Amino acid sequence: MVDKHLKYWLVAPALIIMAMTLLYPLVAGFWFSLHNWNIAQEATLGPFVGLDNYRLILTDDPDFWGSVRVTGIFTVFSVVITLVLAMALALALLLVGNDGLTVNVRTLLVLPFSMSPALLGISWRFLLNPEFGAISAGLGAIIPALKGVPILADPTLAMAALIASDVWHWSPYFMLLFVGALAALPQETIEAAQVDGASRFRVFWEIMLPQLRPVLTIAILLKAIFSLKVLDQVVTLTAGGPGTATETLAHLVYLTAFRFYDLGYSAAIAYLLAAVMGVLALLYTRFVMERA
Amino acid sequence: MNVRSKHRLAKAARYVALAVVVLIFFGPIAWILATAFKSAPDVYSLKIFFTPTLQNIRDSFATPFLVGERTWNSIVVTFCTLVFSLPIATAAAYAFSRFRFPGGSIWPIGVLATQFIPPVVVIIPLFIVFRQVNLLDTRTALVIANMSFVVPYAIWMIKGFIDSIPMDMEEAAQIDGASRLRAIWDVVVPVALPGIATAAIFCFVVSWNEFFYALVLTQQDATTMQVGLMSARTERGDVWEIMAAMGLVIILPMLVLSRFVQKYFTKGLMSGSVR
Numbered sequence: 001m002v003d004k005h006l007k008y009w010l011v012a013p014a015l016i017i018m019a020m021t022l023l024y025p026l027v028a029g030f031w032f033s034l035h036n037w038n039i040a041q042e043a044t045l046g047p048f049v050g051l052d053n054y055r056l057i058l059t060d061d062p063d064f065w066g067s068v069r070v071t072g073i074f075t076v077f078s079v080v081i082t083l084v085l086a087m088a089l090a091l092a093l094l095l096v097g098n099d100g101l102t103v104n105v106r107t108l109l110v111l112p113f114s115m116s117p118a119l120l121g122i123s124w125r126f127l128l129n130p131e132f133g134a135i136s137a138g139l140g141a142i143i144p145a146l147k148g149v150p151i152l153a154d155p156t157l158a159m160a161a162l163i164a165s166d167v168w169h170w171s172p173y174f175m176l177l178f179v180g181a182l183a184a185l186p187q188e189t190i191e192a193a194q195v196d197g198a199s200r201f202r203v204f205w206e207i208m209l210p211q212l213r214p215v216l217t218i219a220i221l222l223k224a225i226f227s228l229k230v231l232d233q234v235v236t237l238t239a240g241g242p243g244t245a246t247e248t249l250a251h252l253v254y255l256t257a258f259r260f261y262d263l264g265y266s267a268a269i270a271y272l273l274a275a276v277m278g279v280l281a282l283l284y285t286r287f288v289m290e291r292a
Numbered sequence: 293m294n295v296r297s298k299h300r301l302a303k304a305a306r307y308v309a310l311a312v313v314v315l316i317f318f319g320p321i322a323w324i325l326a327t328a329f330k331s332a333p334d335v336y337s338l339k340i341f342f343t344p345t346l347q348n349i350r351d352s353f354a355t356p357f358l359v360g361e362r363t364w365n366s367i368v369v370t371f372c373t374l375v376f377s378l379p380i381a382t383a384a385a386y387a388f389s390r391f392r393f394p395g396g397s398i399w400p401i402g403v404l405a406t407q408f409i410p411p412v413v414v415i416i417p418l419f420i421v422f423r424q425v426n427l428l429d430t431r432t433a434l435v436i437a438n439m440s441f442v443v444p445y446a447i448w449m450i451k452g453f454i455d456s457i458p459m460d461m462e463e464a465a466q467i468d469g470a471s472r473l474r475a476i477w478d479v480v481v482p483v484a485l486p487g488i489a490t491a492a493i494f495c496f497v498v499s500w501n502e503f504f505y506a507l508v509l510t511q512q513d514a515t516t517m518q519v520g521l522m523s524a525r526t527e528r529g530d531v532w533e534i535m536a537a538m539g540l541v542i543i544l545p546m547l548v549l550s551r552f553v554q555k556y557f558t559k560g561l562m563s564g565s566v567r
Contacts, residue, residue, distance in 0.1 A: 022406050096309070115501075122525075229410040270410065
């Protein structure tokens with residue numbers, strides 16, 4: 001019977017690929033994290049150390065805890081600012097109406113998030129140059145105190161720049177998501193409330209927002225996951241600096257593994273990051289499944 | 293103020309708001325695109341009006357920037373990733389949509405969950421494996437690495453589309469004597485084509501933009517455009533006009549595709565896709 005086995009033949013190639021490129025790395029990565037392994041000196045796996053790497057990271061590694069702090073600050077600010085801004089933009093776009101112009105604007109707004117994070121980072125590095133950066137010049141014109149200030153050399157401002165670049169990258173994406181969700185809301189209750197003389201703000205706060213809850217939950221989880229694994233634009237915008245001011249966890253893993261060649265230790269940090277993301281992923285998949 | 297002029301004022305305010313949004317979100321991109329055509333002195337003097345030159349584009353194709361070779365690498369890697377991933381993903385998406393598997397919905401959920409594994413976790417063992425089998429700095433390694441996120445992503449998106457295709461169509465085709473595989477090819481694939489196209493566009497964008505795997509897995513021969521960007525930061529300082537020329541090459545396909553990305557956008561997002 002071909003039909004009986006057909007389903008297995010159909011999924012086999014995909015499962016083999018995923019087993020090779022995801023399942024194996026997950027298992028092997030954990031195995032590596034139980035060893036000391038300097039890949040620059042040793043070709044094969046070094047001595048087994050059990051959970052020592054984890055113990056060291058959690059109890060005696062200021063760099064790790066610094067990165068946890070940086071990643072936490074980055075995640076909270078980027079999630080909140082991105083989503084609030086995206087919702088404001090979506091409402092604004094809805095107010096302007098759906099003529100040809102807004103369709104063109106929406107098409108333009110696809111560009112920030114379809115631009116690669118690597119290019120985004122390096123572009124912002126150029127645009128933030130204190131002497132000839134366009135964003136720096138614009139900022140200096142609005143806020144005189146920032147005129148000619150080397151933004152990426154200041155710990156706080158560099159973090160702000162990293163967050164700003166991320167907000168710039170993602171808010172159009174979530175804006176389009178919210179525009180779709182707002183357009184799908186039933187119009188009757190909204191119109192009825194407007195006829196009754198409710199203000200725009202109250203209509204949004206008391207009628208639209210509660211109905212948007214599922215979409216908002218998905219958006220918050222998604223953006224938190226994107227933020228927690230932020231890496232590409234860290235490499236090209238700040239490289240974790242100045243000092244360790246923007247050293248996110250993913251970047252710390254990258255440096256530890258491929259700059260300091262301390263593979264076992266970096267695998268352990270990576271696993272701790274994966275554990276946090278696993279919790280969010282569980283919430284996300286459960287939520288998606290409930291709705292499906 | 294009468295009602296009409298008030299209305300006009302409100303309309304004007306809206307267009308001003310729209311203009312500000314465009315300036316903020318498109319301005320930086322436009323600036324980079326313009327910089328690609330500026331002569332070096334114009335780049336470093338914040339000029340808005342300038343005489344365009346093709347010198348940067350020409351320079352970027354020369355050593356050490358090698359935009360030609362690196363663009364070719366990006367094209368080959370992206371193309372191969374899509375060509376291998378989409379049929380594999382379509383087959384799996386169909387099976388997950390139409391058949392029951394032991395363990396039930398754990399399989400499709402598992403597929404979705406893989407999207408949350410941070411790339412830094414995956415790359416360490418992949419790097420070691422590719423080093424052992426001498427695949428470091430090859431396009432093959434990049435295609436395999438890219439498939440790790442493109443395949444699950446495409447399965448999830450295409451499954452959503454196939455779910456919405458009624459079973460009757462395939463059943464009718466099978467009564468006519470066509471085998472199930474033929475029914476899939478003749479009936480399901482054509483109807484699911486918009487879904488497959490949506491997945492293709494998203495997978496194209498994420499493969500083309502992939503940076504981190506290429507950064508770790510390539511040195512020189514297989515370097516893609518995204519990693520090539522780093523070469524604009526030379527030991528003698530940053531050559532921003534070259535960076536801009538490279539940025540132009542990277543953004544160009546997105547400019548062409550933006551209308552499609554926008555059109556298919558909500559569908560793709562609502563199907564729960566992540567990256």
